[in-house]
Amino acid sequence: MAESTLLTWITFVPAIGMGFIGLFLMLNPLLKLPKAAMDNLSRVVAVVCSAISLGLVLMLWKEFDPSNTGIQFAHHFVWIRAFNIEYFMGVDGLSITMIMLTGLISFVAIIASLPWGIAKDDDHHFSKRAVPGYMALILLLEAGMFGVFCSLDFFMFYVFWEVMLLPMYFLIGIWGGPRKEYAAIKFFLFTLAGSVLMLLGMIALYFASNPSTLIDGTHCAHTFNLIKLANENDFGTAGNLLGMAFPKVVFIGMFIAFAIKIPMFPFHTWLPDAHVEAPTPISVILAGVLLKMGIYGILRMNFAILPEATLWAQTGMAVFGTINIVYAAFVCMAQTDLKKLIAYSSVSHMGFCLLGMAAFTEQGISGAVYQMWTHGIVSASLFLIAGVIYDRAHHRRIEGFGGLAKQMPEYTALMGLAFMASLGLPGLCGFISEALVFLGAFPVFTTLTVISALGVIITAAYYLWTIQRMFLGPLNEKYAHLPDVNWRERLCLYPLGAMIIVLGFYPMPILDLMNKTLHGLIKPLAQAAGL
């Protein structure tokens, strides 16, 4: 396991950028830069830092060896000896896909935060208000996201997990829409409620873990090291907790924490509010990366560390996945707000991940993780698209438009592409992941898979109906002057669109990265389940 500081750089370059912006804010009473100069400076810092991170992520992709199931690019030293906490960063096939997604989506979101192409008189647009603060927070958020996916020490994971909350709270609460304060605090409280449960689960695991050694060779009574927790401990023998087997209790606590983030029914109610009120780039990050942390956490913690309890919860996960898919799809049918519709469609699509991974089959789990990727890029483009029309028309009521295809053909094409990818049209990336999930889940949960497949029909229905209402029919005269997509939006949407198509035909670049790790992860589970 060769040491490398690459992951540390990826994570902390955005944090350095944030520090840089903060430094300039502190020094501004001396420098006396005009507001416009400060704004532009912070924009440049944000773009540059996220670009550097993205570049480093690409380097990581290039150097990564998919045939190796172990941890690569580890950066490992003792952090706090008093609690046996280590600074431990590393990637395997599961986390590298998420790190790539994070780098990509964050960069896109920062580009989407530039005021380029926004009408000059629109001073209340989020991209023109308190820019240094916004850019600093988005960089902190990016650092937090990278940190979550890179950490292999539970404590570090938890710290990064929580570090994301505060910037998110402010980004929604300050730059958001009309009900921003409500949405922000709801997001904050829901997520915190989950994370304190994870905190208890983490401490419980720590105290139940076997004696081990730290990286510098000193002996420790317990460990937070996720790899050691998974490989050197059998929590099945840890006795009872609150009258239930230890792994089950810890599993439930941590599962709720992650389920809130996914979000899984019935913990999903924060999501529509947060998405609708958040400014476009924040919705992009929220849907593109933050929701994936829930699934990532379940795979990294619950699956790897508590296999007995995972087996026990298998059917439960599949059932909740199905509920997510079908229930959220029906809710989508009833939406009149475009952004809310996309938000609920996210809930629906994250259900596929749950269903896929609960099957413990190779296709199922690959499909689930691939679904995280495809949903990451598809929902990011969907939110960007919703942002485009909101910037122009200042509302998002689906009924309020009509006939836009004539006025904005390029926009219509992009939206059509994203919608089709989201509903799983063959040839686009959404199809591959959904097909893999269904393939994997069908032998195990036949009924649930059939029900979920019916959910796909509803998905098609609400998307096509939306297209019909927004783009077909007579043009609403109010919007006869709407300009088509501008270059900033093209810069965000075209690369994502290209990826949607390429990954729809050739998913191997992503699948190859993760298959080995994922199959190693579910092999013991599949054997125990007798599959």
Added chain:
Amino acid sequence: MSNLVSFGYIVPELLLGAMAVILFLLSAMRRRNLLRKTIFPGLAILGLMAALSVLVNRTSGGIFGGDPGCISGCSLFFGLLATDPLADFFRILVISATTICVLISIGSPALPKGRTGEYHGLLLVMCLGMCLLSAANHLLMVYVAMETVSLCSYLLTGWDARKCRSREAGMKYVLFGGVASGVMLFGMSLFYGLFGDLSFQGLHLALQGSGALSGAMGQWAATLSVVFMFAGFGYKIAATPFHMWCPDVYEGAPTPFTALLSVGPKAVGMALILRFFYSIFLFPGSMETVIGASGQIPWLLLIGIVSAVTMTLGNLAALVQNNVKRLLAYSSIAHAGYILMGVTAGGQEGFEAVSLYMAVYLIMNMGAFAVVSLVEKASGSEELQVFRGLGKRAPLVALVMTIFLISLAGLPPTAGFIGKLYLFAALLERGGFWFLMLALVGVTNSVVSLYFYARVLKSMYMEKADTDLPTIPIRNPAAVTATALSFATLFLGLFWQPLATAARWSATLFH
């Protein structure tokens, strides 16, 4: 240890007392403006620093390797005071807290200009009392030290005699405090009647083999007396149901003093509870068995219930406060509840957690009050609405306040999170059903508490001020102190190894 030898161990207290006398004498002399402004705080800080350096010098060998100092049994003045890591740790805490209080007090409009000398003198005497209380090993000493602290606090709470609210708070505090210490004294006298002893060690021995406990009357009397004494202690730390005085007093007292009041007495109260319960009711060398006064009273469980009720009540009441000082008062009640979780958990880990949380709480809570004091100074009020738009007109102050608030809410990467981690870890390591339930109540409370801390954040960043509010000057000692404390909060959140070592050392008495 004999009296003469013992004096060598209370040099910090002697220094504090001497400096207090100097301050009182100086303030009786003719006053010059310049003198008043700089020399009184200067002298007070000099005294505090001298005491602190003596303490640190003596203990540093103990904290970081080497001789762990006098572990139990090193008692001074024939058993009145103990000198051990626990006492030294909390002494360092209260002296630091008083220093911070002096720094925030500089230029505060809540303090009448004419009486700065007396103000600082009283602060030092209060600090002296707190030092003695954290080392008290004898019920007589407990009473004397506690009254010293209380009398000073009564005076300092009503210090701003121009304000009706301050006078009222002082009066309320006297009434509540008088009743509480009376009840406590009654409990102590019952103990003395039963066992004929007041020193903790003596009581411990007496409880194990006393004939006084053989009858039902004796058992009831002993139980009652412990409950009465706990009323006195609980009043000091503002634990439910003895917390009623807290919001009014905190709100009425001059803000810089509120900062000290919310930390100092609570810290020494915790030290006292630890020492009292664990040196009287435990078999030596065993953390598991707690002998109740009547054989089997589960004192720790009762403290656990007090803890759960205290934090729940504090947090729920804080939800609806519109005055930031009152909000922080209720939050400090809640924090007393959190810290009691550590007392309940007991053992090395529990004690460590209490010490560590107390240090962290000192930093973040005094920081938050320092910011309130700054805002109050600039805008003349501490209502939530004067915090509106703070993020725009005073970004640095708002940022510092944000750090304190998220730390109080217990979010990483701040010290408050580390404190909570230690408390929950102590509970979970103990295992058992009730400990887990208490931990669940604790985490639920953390979530609830986030709501009202976030209300302050919301005011600062998301709401616009209705009227023109003044900006906040930051070139003054209070602002610098607050900023330094916020750095400490962040630093300890990321690297708390030194504090953990010190906290562990403070718990060595109970190995």
